[in-house]
Amino acid sequence: MFVCMCYNVTDKDIKHAVNTHGVGNIRELKQHLQLGDNCGKCISMAQDIIDTQIIDESLFKDVG
Numbered sequence: 001m002f003v004c005m006c007y008n009v010t011d012k013d014i015k016h017a018v019n020t021h022g023v024g025n026i027r028e029l030k031q032h033l034q035l036g037d038n039c040g041k042c043i044s045m046a047q048d049i050i051d052t053q054i055i056d057e058s059l060f061k062d063v064g
Contacts, residue, residue: 003045006038011049018053025050 001011017023017032026036026047036043 003049004035004042006042007034009033009035009042009046014046014049015053018050019057023050024054 003009003011003014013033014023014029017029021028021032023029023032026043029046029050030036035046
């Protein structure tokens with residue numbers, strides 16, 4: 001699904017940035033993807049995806 005229509009950024013792009021580069025917030029995400037600089041409507045959805053991805057990934061990490 002497209003999150004940022006201005007720059008054609010998808011939820012998969014954001015999840016990939018979280019998983020590959022350890023992105024944890026919008027500032028870090030902007031270092032890897034261009035988004036949020038035009039209309040800004042995507043910022044809250046992008047942060048929600050980052051948060052959800054971090055939570056989902058942490059549930060499956062080996063803590064032992």
